[in-house]
Amino acid sequence: METTSPHYRHTKIIATLGPATQTRERLTALTLAGVDLFRLNMAHGSVQWVAEIVALIREISAEVEREVAVMIDVKGPExxxxxxxxxxxxxxxxxxxxxxxxxxxxxxxxxxxxxxxxxxxxxxxxxxxxxxxxxxxxxxxxxxxxxxxxxxxxxxxxxxxxxxxxxLPGVEVNLPSLTEKDEADLIAGIDAGIDFVALSFVRKADDIFALRKFLDDRGSPARIIAKIEEQSGVRNMDEIIRAADAIMVARGDLGIEIDYHCLPLVQTQLVQACQDQGKPVIIATHLLESMIQSPIPTRAEISDVSNAVREQADAVMLSGETTTGAYPLESVEVLKNIIQSIEPSVSSDLNSRIKLIEPKEKMLRSTARLAQDLGDSGIVVFTRSGFLAYVLGALRPRGVPIFAFTDNESIFRQLLLPWGVEPFLIDFSADPEETIQDAFERLKEKGWCVPGSWLVVITNALANDKVIDTTQIRQVE
The missing domain is CATH 2.40.33.10 (PK beta-barrel domain-like)
Incomplete structure (x- = not known):
């Protein structure tokens, strides 16, 4: 099933910034190339760097009219x-x-x-x-x-x-989840307005709760990505996934902590556990490691990325390839090419693993099926919390863009992570119909749809002075 735009892809791309990519020219090129989220690795970063690089990213986004989310990855205890x-x-x-x-x-x-x-x-x-x-x-x-x-x-x-x-393989070490350096880095990130925090070496849900309190106490709306990179994190994956907003399969340390031949099995297990709970999952480390020195990937790397796309991970992440590598832009292009080749071959069946409890969540599943049945369609959803768009992404309606409209700038950037979600920042009108028409105009401006396109719209409507949830089939005029 083809989508309205030939450039649409469901799987998001994350690039880690470093000496090879932190200039204005390289950041602009990466933003225009389609990177969805920039990662700041604080194992090699300073407080001053955070403030400067986030300000530069925001400035470039405004110039080229394409927003990119920012994740700060704290070093954690080592x-x-x-x-x-x-x-x-x-x-x-x-x-x-x-x-x-x-x-x-x-x-x-x-x-x-x-x-x-x-x-x-x-x-x-x-x-x-x-x-x-x-x-x-x-x-x-x-x-x-x-x-x-x-x-x-x-x-x-x-x-x-x-x-x-x-x-120490198999040992649950007695270290704090946040070090003094982590706290200083986080405060700098909060001041700069980061969108996500990746927490290293997560061992249990309490690690997430401690970070959540740290962020809440300082008024930060940043979402938490738990990095699974040791055996205790794998053992406690279900409670960690429940507590976190997203998961990163950090295959570097994880591949050291567990038997290397079990790593693909653990990756699949983590991806499926995230899909069970409807949480985004990122596949990270060594995706295109050879491209640090080479302009083309190895055949094995192509297969590895293809596997992540087939498993329907929300995002794939570049590390050394874009921090110190000689071919950062080429690495992003390789990811895009693999994603766009492999995604159409993935089953269009919805995620049957996710447990939908509320009636509104079940309505979203029907909406996703309807949009797929229409063909060459998309879903329009309005959200102030991001919840509806995250659930729609978790349902994995392959072939259907999820156009998420919000009036909250933080939520807008946080919607750049989940699979298949294309976010837009607009003002909501008191009249729902006016908001819908504004959304349609934005979609036409950006080339996501043309007059005559059919879209499935999730919105509120008034019925006898009561607000009800509705699914509508609308034709763009």
């Missing part, structure tokens, strides 16, 4: 090794002494000693368990431990530098 005078080459069989920063005993002199910033490391790991260092490149086996240190044997060769990331 376990890292300490500083070393110079990198150390480790070979299998070598031993290494990891000591916590609160250790008082002198370090042994017979093996390499390295500090770790996590005081609970000795109590959290068992003898015989595995510690992964530097994104899993080096594997250590725990030989013995005491209250403040752990002695390990090197299992895989590697070069250990300063401040390398540590993963």
């Amino acid at each position: 376990i890292r090794t300490g500083d070393l005078p110079e990198p150390v080459v480790l070979t299998p069989g070598d031993q290494i002494h990891l000591f916590t920063t609160n250790a008082t005993a002198p370090a042994p002199t017979d093996v390499l000693s390295v500090s770790v910033n996590y005081p609970d490391l000795p109590s959290d790991v068992a003898v015989g368990s595995t510690i992964l260092v530097d994104s899993g490149l080096m594997r250590l086996k725990v030989l013995n431990k005491d209250a403040t240190s752990v002695r390990c044997q090197v299992m895989t060769a590697g070069t250990l530098g300063s401040r390398r990331h540590i993963n």
